Amino acid sequence: MGSNSEAVVHPYEMKPAFHAIKVREYALLLSAALLLSSLLIGFVLPRPAEGATQTATQTVTQTASPTITPTVTPTTQVKRFHLYATDGEVKLADGKRLYIWGYSLKNEPGTAILPSPTLTVNEGDKVEVTLTNIGPLGSHIKKLAHTIHFHGLDTDQANDGVPHTSQAILPGESFTYRFTATHAGTYFYHCHVDTIEHLQMGMHGAFIVRAKGGAPEDWTGGPRYDKDYVFLLNEIDPIWHEAVEKGETYDRTDYHPRYWTINGKSYPDTESDPATMVEGRVGDSILIRLINSGYDTHSIHMHGEHFQVIASDGRPLPAPLTKDTIEIAPGERYDILVKLTQSGHFPIHSHNIKDNTNDGLYPGGMHTMMMVSPALSDRVVNLTNGKKTAIIDGKSKPIAAAPFLQGKELYVPIRLLQEEVRFGMRQGAKAGEVVLTLKANELKLTAGSKNAVYNGKKAALTSPVQLLRGTTFVPLSVAVKYMGVKLVSSSAAEWRLKLPQLPPSPSTFPVKAPTTAEVGPADTTQAEPTTSGTDHTMHDEHGTKVTISATGFSVKELHVKAGTTVTWVNGDKQGHTVTDLDGRFNSKTIPATRSWSYTFKDVGTYTYYCSVHPTMQAIVIVDPA
Structure with a gap:
């Protein structure tokens, strides 16, 4: 095959794997046997007591991630x-x-x-x-x-x-x-x-x-x-x-x-x-x-x-x-x-x-x-059958390959169209295939074929693309339909064309991702979740226990002596925190019905809040012992 710098690629070929019919039959028999066994075992084995599954689920909720990771292979x-x-x-x-x-x-x-x-x-x-x-x-x-x-x-x-x-x-x-x-x-x-x-x-x-x-x-x-x-x-x-x-x-x-x-x-x-x-x-x-x-x-x-x-x-x-x-x-x-x-x-x-x-x-x-x-100006191009010279916007210009007439179809060298229409062009995945980017549109053409792909959909051409002596030629009918080329006039051996300029649009360029974006194999690990819970309140006659509700802390201003331990009990249905404004203590998430304690050793005023619901705020005033 002659060289073609415009379209020749070496496609990767993969042969499909085939299995013998007997192997399939054995696999089906084995699957049926396993299914029957599992059904029989289900009737024979004792079932867990009611509530056992719920208890296990509650334990997992507090220790494992709630995220359902999609089923992916390591190479996804x-x-x-x-x-x-x-x-x-x-x-x-x-x-x-x-x-x-x-x-x-x-x-x-x-x-x-x-x-x-x-x-x-x-x-x-x-x-x-x-x-x-x-x-x-x-x-x-x-x-x-x-x-x-x-x-x-x-x-x-x-x-x-x-x-x-x-x-x-x-x-x-x-x-x-x-x-x-x-x-x-x-x-x-x-x-x-x-x-x-x-x-x-x-x-x-x-x-x-x-x-x-x-x-x-x-x-x-x-x-x-x-x-x-x-x-x-x-x-x-x-x-x-x-x-x-x-x-x-x-x-x-x-x-x-x-x-x-x-x-x-x-x-x-x-x-x-x-x-x-x-x-x-x-x-x-x-x-x-x-x-x-x-x-x-x-x-x-x-x-x-x-x-x-x-x-x-x-x-x-x-x-x-x-x-x-x-x-x-x-x-x-x-x-x-x-x-x-x-x-x-x-x-x-x-x-x-x-x-x-x-x-x-x-x-x-x-x-x-x-x-x-304003729109880019059209180019006016005069072509002559078999001649390696074109008149472009009134000026003569040599071209690498001459257009030719085959039957009633004029064939135009693709390089000439690319230079004047300014579309993008690259090799395709198959031998003899070229991919053209015409503003936001994509056209795939294959040498010797009447089949094309336009914006991902199959398209039939009236005449095939041709590859001659390393040069790809496109039928004028294709240029008219997909590139917006207009035939102004023609004679037996000359054609006058109007060519729009269709440089690749910015939308066809790769998207600039944030600098932290990555593409790679799926990571099957998951960050530990923050535990959340449910809600009830408690109080203590000594005032060292504070109940957390859905809207706030039960004691807005708590007075204690230095050395006192204060316990917060979460009576809400969701998790809350007890977080000091100056960073001296932080409970992290207190699940529902759970509690958290802190001993105040130093005299002073402590303003604290819930980091999940910051409108919930209260203070502890610590006096000398």
Whole structure:
């Protein structure tokens, strides 16, 4: 075979294993015998007493991980991420400082970012997200439990991130969440401990599941896009943040945001953020993933174009809905696809009055821009049958191989098309196969074959691709149908073509993952869970026992003498902690009906709280003996 630098590969061949029919028969007989034996044994052996299974289950619940690990082989590939729960600070658009909580990629207190890192996987990936609670950098700040809830991903209970039904991750602890990304779509993740406060403090980030294999489709087999953007919408009440930082109480029904953000930024900072300001060319299809991770409803309006709403909450809509404004409620996600038809600079913003301000001043808030450049110019190419010269945009240019006519079909050298159309091209997995990337579309062609694959689906060609003397030639009919080439005019031996420019779209480039992301064999180990439990209360006439209920500690201010041992008894149905604000003692999780004791040796005032439910707070005042 002649050499072909464009398409020749050496495919890996694997021969299937075959078993003799007799071996199969013996295996079936053996299986039947084992099944019959197990049934007979079930009738003969004594059964455990009622309640024995329940007791064993309770023991396992307290000592082993509640996570149900997927059945995987050691060679199964998974996507791994490691996040660290901590605090940090950001600068708002008007220059003011804001104290936040969040998830960081660094094992370093004080490095939280707003919003938290975007995690991206593909449909079908097994996912492992390890959360380590490293606590805050700031002093005199409560060291609270945290979790991750994957909003909309429908994980099992053990991986749901709700502290009283799965596990709370206390300071110094780690836990690995495991699940399979079954549906391509737009999701987000957030802390579900004291959700109202933790979410407002900044503990949220986007979670994107791309189509199988990372194809630039909104869902597997769905609409293709040239670029995609994530708009994580939120709002900030600085009074809440200041109160948390200072350890002060505040009214959670008194919620008055002063800043509105897209990806943690308000206008004009949105225009200097490449992840928030949309850029494209006429002819591009832009996918915008809208996520409302806040508590306000927003009305998002686009100037210059109508868009199609194609998916909601991680699922495709039965039919697209054409709009220019969409209202998105708290927790909702919408995927909107816009086909750019005109160049210019067009705002994208909320149509709510307050959303466009920064601390009461206009303009600001939830406002960014869509910058659309003119389309790339078409190339006009004149070709002559059997001639190694082409006229391109009026200028003569030598070409490596001459086009030729076979029957009624003109064959054009693929290298000429690649140079002028500017599509991507690489060798395929099979001998003689080439893979073309035409903006966001993929076309697989094989020399000598009328069979092609376009965007993952089989396609029939009217004429086969040809490989002659190491050069691949494409029928003009293929270039017209799949590359957008137009036949302007033709004669017996000359053709005038108009070629669009179709360079590979950014959506076809590999996704840049957070620096802690890994792909590797599945890890079958699991972090130890935090134990949780159930609830009842007790009291002691000497006042050295404190009962923990669902809403607080039974003694808000306990006076004891130095040397006294105080016992806390958990009477609630879920776990709680007794954690000193200054870090002098920490019970970790006290399961339901269990107790924990601490001896106060030093005189002073001790403020303590539950790290899972931080509104539960009390003090112990220790007097001299």
